[in-house]
Structures are given as C-alpha cells and as structure tokens.
Amino acid sequence: MIYLQIVANGIVLGGLYACIAVGFSLVWGVLNVINILHGTFIVLGSYVAYFGYVRFGIHPFVSIVIAGAALYGLGYLLQAGIINRVIAAPVLITLTLTFGLDLILNNAILLAFTADYLSVTLAHPLPSLELGPVFLPGDRVAAMALAIVLTFLLQRLLRDSRIGRAIVAVRMDREAAALMGVDVKRINAVTFAVGAFMAGAAGALLSIIYPISPLNSQVFLGKAFVVCVLGGLGSVPGAIVGGLVLGVVESFCGYWFGAEHVVTLSFGLLLILLFVRPSGLLGRRGYG
Amino acid sequence: MFTTNPSLKAPSAVAAAGIIAVLMSGLASAQDSIKIGAPLPLTGPVSPEGLKQKRGYDLWADTANAKGGIKAGGKTYKVEIVYTDYASNTPRAVQSAERMITEDKVNFLFAPFGSGATKAASAIAEKYRVPMIAASASAAEIFDQGFKYIFSSLTGNDTVSVPIANLVTSKNKDINRVTILARNDLFPLAVAQEFEKAVKEKGLEVVASERYAIGTMDHSAAITQMRAARPDWFYASGYINDLMLIRRQMNDLGLRAPVITMLAGPAYTEFAKTVGPLAEGITTMSWWHPAVRYKGKDVFGSTEAFNAAWEKKYGGEADYVEASAAVDGAILQMAIEAADSIDPEKVRDAIAAIDAETFYGRVKFGPGGQINSLQPPVLQLIGGKPVILWPDSIKSGELKFLPK
Numbered sequence: 001m002i003y004l005q006i007v008a009n010g011i012v013l014g015g016l017y018a019c020i021a022v023g024f025s026l027v028w029g030v031l032n033v034i035n036i037l038h039g040t041f042i043v044l045g046s047y048v049a050y051f052g053y054v055r056f057g058i059h060p061f062v063s064i065v066i067a068g069a070a071l072y073g074l075g076y077l078l079q080a081g082i083i084n085r086v087i088a089a090p091v092l093i094t095l096t097l098t099f100g101l102d103l104i105l106n107n108a109i110l111l112a113f114t115a116d117y118l119s120v121t122l123a124h125p126l127p128s129l130e131l132g133p134v135f136l137p138g139d140r141v142a143a144m145a146l147a148i149v150l151t152f153l154l155q156r157l158l159r160d161s162r163i164g165r166a167i168v169a170v171r172m173d174r175e176a177a178a179l180m181g182v183d184v185k186r187i188n189a190v191t192f193a194v195g196a197f198m199a200g201a202a203g204a205l206l207s208i209i210y211p212i213s214p215l216n217s218q219v220f221l222g223k224a225f226v227v228c229v230l231g232g233l234g235s236v237p238g239a240i241v242g243g244l245v246l247g248v249v250e251s252f253c254g255y256w257f258g259a260e261h262v263v264t265l266s267f268g269l270l271l272i273l274l275f276v277r278p279s280g281l282l283g284r285r286g287y288g
Numbered sequence: 289m290f291t292t293n294p295s296l297k298a299p300s301a302v303a304a305a306g307i308i309a310v311l312m313s314g315l316a317s318a319q320d321s322i323k324i325g326a327p328l329p330l331t332g333p334v335s336p337e338g339l340k341q342k343r344g345y346d347l348w349a350d351t352a353n354a355k356g357g358i359k360a361g362g363k364t365y366k367v368e369i370v371y372t373d374y375a376s377n378t379p380r381a382v383q384s385a386e387r388m389i390t391e392d393k394v395n396f397l398f399a400p401f402g403s404g405a406t407k408a409a410s411a412i413a414e415k416y417r418v419p420m421i422a423a424s425a426s427a428a429e430i431f432d433q434g435f436k437y438i439f440s441s442l443t444g445n446d447t448v449s450v451p452i453a454n455l456v457t458s459k460n461k462d463i464n465r466v467t468i469l470a471r472n473d474l475f476p477l478a479v480a481q482e483f484e485k486a487v488k489e490k491g492l493e494v495v496a497s498e499r500y501a502i503g504t505m506d507h508s509a510a511i512t513q514m515r516a517a518r519p520d521w522f523y524a525s526g527y528i529n530d531l532m533l534i535r536r537q538m539n540d541l542g543l544r545a546p547v548i549t550m551l552a553g554p555a556y557t558e559f560a561k562t563v564g565p566l567a568e569g570i571t572t573m574s575w576w577h578p579a580v581r582y583k584g585k586d587v588f589g590s591t592e593a594f595n596a597a598w599e600k601k602y603g604g605e606a607d608y609v610e611a612s613a614a615v616d617g618a619i620l621q622m623a624i625e626a627a628d629s630i631d632p633e634k635v636r637d638a639i640a641a642i643d644a645e646t647f648y649g650r651v652k653f654g655p656g657g658q659i660n661s662l663q664p665p666v667l668q669l670i671g672g673k674p675v676i677l678w679p680d681s682i683k684s685g686e687l688k689f690l691p692k
Binding site for chain 2: 002005006009012013115116117118119121128130135137138139140209210211213215216218219222223247250251252253254255258259260261262263264
C-alpha cells in the first residue's frame with residue numbers, strides 16, 4: 001500500500017518539476033539559449049506572489065497571471081536589449097551572458113529582499129485529501145493541476161496562434177522563417193519573454209510550497225536542466241513527461257535507497273539517458 | 289574679487305592648525321586603542337553568517353566605547369575592530385589572520401566563521417601567541433589540539449542534544465519510537481548523531497534514521513516511510529528552509545508525533561512567522577536565545593539590556609551567533625580589565641581564568657579553551673512564542689505533548 005503513496009508523491013512532485021522546466025525548455029529549444037536566469041526568474045515570480053498576498057491579499061493562484069506578466073516584460077526587455085546582440089553566437093557565449101545577468105539580478109534580489117526565507121502562509125490552506133491510505137497534499141495537487149493547465153495553454157499557443165507558428169518556424173529554420181516574412185528579432189524576444197512568463201507563473205505556484213529566497217534559484221535551475229534533457233528539448237509534452245519521470249524516480253529512489261542518494265541517482269539517470277537516448281524521451285526538432 | 293585679502297589668511301592658518309591638531313589627536317587616539325582583528329566571510333556563500341558575527345562585534349564595540357572604553361594599566365583604550373573579508377574561502381581566512389597580526393599589528397583576534405575556518409586559523413593564533421575567541425565554533429577537534437590561545441563561546445554539539453533527550457524521557461515514559469531525519473552536512477549531521485546517541489542511551493528505539501542531501505526539494509519519500517514507522521518522537525536537523533519544508537510536508541502527508549524536535553531553526557522568530565500554526569509545539573535547542581534571563585558583570589549587564597541595545601541598533605532580536613559574537617567582545621573586555629594590561633600573554637591567562645556571569649549565561653572555559661559553563665536552553669514554541677523548558681533556573685513553562 002505504501003507504494004501507492006510513493007507513486008502519488010512522485011506524480012505530484014513531477015508536476016511541479018514540469019512547471020519549473022517548461023519555460024527553460026522552450027527558450028533552449030527555440031533560441032538555443034541556455035537561460036541561466038531561469039531559476040532567478042522563478043524566484044522573482046515567487047516574490048511577486050508573496051508581496052501580492054501579504055500586501056494586497058491576492059491569492060498566489062491569481063498572482064500567476066500578474067507574476068507571469070511582470071516577468072514577460074522583464075524577459076522581453078532583457079532579450080531585446082541585451083541578449084539579442086549575441087543571439088547568433090555559439091551557445092557558450094549566450095550561456096556566459098545569461099550567467100552574468102543572473103549574477104547581477106540574483107544579487108540585486110539579495111540586496112532588495114535579503115537572503116531571509118519568506119513564506120506564503122495561506123489563511124485558508126487547502127487540506128490534504130485522504131484517499132484511503134494515500135494522502136494527497138491539497139496545495140501541491142492544485143499547483144500541479146494549474147501547472148499542467150498552463151503547459152497545455154502554452155502548447156495551444158504554439159500550435160494554434162500566428163505567433164506560436166512563427167516561434168516554431170524560427171525554431172525549425174531561422175533563415176527560411178525570415179524569408180517568409182517572420183520578424184525573427186521580435187519572435188526571439190517574444191519567445192524569451194514567454195519562457196520568462198512561464199518561470200514567473202511557476203514561481204507564483206511554488207510560493208505556497210517552498211520557502212522563498214534568492215538562494216533557491218540554483219536548485220530550480222538544476223531541476224530544469226535534468227527535466228529538459230530527460231524529456232527532450234523539442235517538446236512541451238516532453239517537459240511534462242520529463243518532470244513526471246524525474247518525480248517518480250526520485251520518489252522511489254528516496255524510498256528504496258534513502259533520501260541522501262536521490263540527487264546522485266537522478267543525475268545518474270540523466271547520464272545514462274544522455275548516453276542511450278541523447279534526444280530525450282520525446283525530443284524532436286520543431287517545438288510543439 | 290580676486291585681490292588678496294590679508295584677513296582671509298588668518299582663518300586659513302587657524303584651519304591648518306586645526307587640521308594638524310586633528311591629525312595629532314588621531315595619532316594619539318590610535319595609540320590608545322585596542323585593535324582586534326576579525327577576519328570574516330563578508331561575501332560568498334556563508335556571508336549571512338559572517339555579517340551576523342560582525343553585528344555582534346560592532347554592538348559590543350559601540351557599547352564599550354560609549355561607556356568610556358576599556359581601562360587597563362592606568363590608561364583608557366577605545367575599541368577598534370579591524371575587519372577583512374575572506375570571501376568564504378578558508379585558506380584566505382588563515383592568511384587574513386596572519387596579516388592582521390604581522391601588518392595591522394592587532395592586539396587580539398576574533399575567529400572566522402564556523403568550526404572549519406576557526407580550527408585552521410587557531411594555528412596562527414598559537415604561532416604568534418595572540419588570544420583568539422570564536423563565536424561560531426563548536427567542534428571538539430578544535431579544542432583537543434593542545435592549543436593555549438583559542439577560546440570558544442559555544443559548547444560541544446552534545447550539549448544541544450542530550451538535555452532534550454533527558455527532559456522528554458523524564459516527562460513521559462511512553463515515548464519510545466524515534467525517527468531521525470538529518471541533513472547530510474557538517475553541523476546538522478553531527479548534531480543529529482549526538483541526538484541519536486543520546487536517545488539510545490535513554491533506552492529509546494530509533495525506528496528510522498534518514499539523511500537528506502543539501503538542496504533537497506522534496507522530503508515525501510522519507511516522511512512516507514517515517515509515517516509507516518509510527519514515531520512517538522520525530523527529530524529533524526537542518527537549516528531553517530529545510531525545516532520549514534519538512535514541517536509542511538509532514539502535515540501534507542499526515543505524519544504526526546507527540547514530540548517534534550527540529551534543530552536549528554525554530555529558535556529564530558522567522559520560523560514561527562513563516563510556518564504559522566504548524567510551528568505550534570515544536571521543540572528545539574539553541575546555544576542562546578533572547579528569551580533567557582541572566583544578569584551579568586559584563587558591559588551589557590543583563591539579557592534584557594542586551595536585547596534592548598540590539599533592538600535599538602538593528603531592530604528585532606539577536607540569534608545565538610550574534611549574541612555569541614557580542615559576548616566574545618565582553619569576555620575580552622573583562623579579561624583585559626582583570627589582567628590590567630593589554631599584553632597578549634596576560635590577557636590570555638585572564639581569559640583562561642575567567643568565571644563570570646554575563647548576559648549570555650555563565651562564562652568559564654575548559655582546559656582546551658571551549659566554554660563549559662553554558663547550559664543551552666530547551667525551547668518549545670507555544671502560540672508562536674518560545675517557552676523555556678530547561679534549564680530550571682530560567683524555565684518559563686512545562687513541556688506540552690502534541691496530539692498523536
């Protein structure tokens with residue numbers, strides 16, 4: 001019976017991982033930019049939700065939109081103003097640039113909010129659901145469900161909207177897309193901003209689960225890496241599958257081998273997968 | 289406008305004389321100050337801890353100077369603390385300590401942050417025979433080196449584990465099954481191992497003992513397993529963020545226990561504020577807590593006076609590292625005054641001989657230089673506020689058991 005609980009734990013955790021990773025995957029897949037800022041974007045989203053809740057009583061689930069929009073703006077400016085200058089350079093250059101920007105942004109957050117942990121303590125927390133022997137934490141399940149809805153909406157955006165098709169076109173062939181009249185620079189900025197939106201939204205969701213501090217950004221980024229590579233860079237469903245696989249694997253590893261080996265085992269899995277299936281579980285060219 | 293006006297020359301001569309006078313007085317006061325070197329991690333990963341120590345030292349220096357400085361050998365000295373930033377890099381802490389002695393000519397040293405860097409720097413203090421007092425070093429390995437110049441105001445890790453085991457077992461004989469969840473990291477692991485030893489000696493059964501890695505984002509596997517083990521006592525070690533997450537996930541997954549002990553985190557006001565109602569009834573230990581009440585002969589005079597001075601300068605409450613740093617200054621001051629000299633050897637002997645009440649508790653050092661008179665309090669959070677359960681001399685309430 002305990003295995004049911006472990007599967008449930010893994011799926012709930014995996015949903016959160018998917019939501020951490022999807023924006024990162026989009027930017028990496030489409031722009032070929034490894035966005036080190038992603039973790040800090042998530043943390044910023046959490047701060048937006050925190051202050052929204054504490055100052056104005058806005059529920060963090062409502063803040064998803066506010067945090068997402070705020071990060072969309074920031075992401076657009078950073079991409080159009082700075083990152084676009086080196087967008088065609090090798091991936092190491094953009095990685096170094098986002099790494100530097102991350103140092104600046106993360107330290108700015110440290111200065112503004114200090115490293116003290118903050119936490120959204122809801123006045124009416126969602127109770128745990130007890131299904132026989134299985135406990136499902138209400139807030140995590142709700143966050144996971146919203147994360148999946150968001151990811152689904154992103155998928156629809158890429159499939160059905162003009163801008164989405166343009167993003168996919170740029171992903172498949174930059175030059176050809178430009179010849180077809182796509183404003184590549186603008187699409188680059190929009191893609192990066194959509195990635196930042198997803199990060200901000202994820203941050204708002206996570207604010208009710210994790211203590212908030214700039215120091216978390218590295219942890220989020222590490223998970224995003226593993227999920228992306230597991231799921232494959234070219235696909236939104238890949239982020240969900242990658243997240244769920246990682247969550248369930250970690251959950252079972254923790255139970256069988258002890259919590260201290262979870263990180264080692266999940267990175268070990270990543271190495272094996274890179275060796276046998278470097279494109280990831282659902283990886284393919286063309287996003288969405 | 290541009291013609292020379294002789295009357296302007298007089299004020300400028302006065303100004304020049306004034307500048308010289310200021311310079312002279314600067315030189316004079318430099319001679320009459322006691323310089324203490326404090327290499328600290330002011331940047332880098334452990335900088336929050338380094339800044340805590342700095343706040344403690346600064347409060348002491350301000351308080352001592354405001355009360356007229358330190359008197360010794362018929363002179364009055366101002367306190368001057370020389371800081372360097374070793375950027376959380378231990379080899380640089382050692383270099384900084386050495387340079388402070390040889391270049392900056394400091395009279396005394398405050399140790400860097402943590403047991404590791406303190407142990408490394410203690411060799412420098414020993415080599416140059418300069419007394420060094422540590423605010424955040426508790427590992428026994430520092431004090432069994434046979435060194436004479438290192439002192440620490442934190443007791444060993446067993447003193448924040450054994451008293452709670454004694455207290456809980458004396459209050460309730462039905463507490464038998466213990467689960468331990470420890471962060472796999474120097475201090476949290478060491479303290480959890482001390483705890484495991486202590487409860488086993490009391491005849492309790494450790495039914496599950498797990499370690500989690502640094503940066504763990506999910507404790508559900510360990511908590512699920514521990515729920516199945518039906519503990520009477522759940523113990524977790526880690527830092528405040530880990531413990532906040534663990535407490536929430538315990539609630540999410542329905543893990544309950546009559547006693548929940550967490551170290552180190554619930555002693556900080558931040559914990560009760562962020563965990564909310566889930567903080568209720570959690571027990572913890574801390575080397576020092578602003579809720580303790582001691583009267584002392586040190587420069588602060590009492591815990592209340594120290595708390596008030598802290599509130600005035602920084603707002604909020606000091607934690608144990610901050611208080612420990614402040615008491616290090618107070619100890620040094622008492623030793624200088626007792627020795628009636630700033631000679632490092634004499635002051636060293638005076639520190640070794642000290643036995644005094646302070647705002648921090650009683651201060652007396654063992655042969656290796658580690659404080660052995662301090663009784664770290666056992667605390668329980670009731671209504672968001674810490675209640676002191678032990679030691680009896682400062683007790684403010686009785687242990688309450690949580691519903692199973």
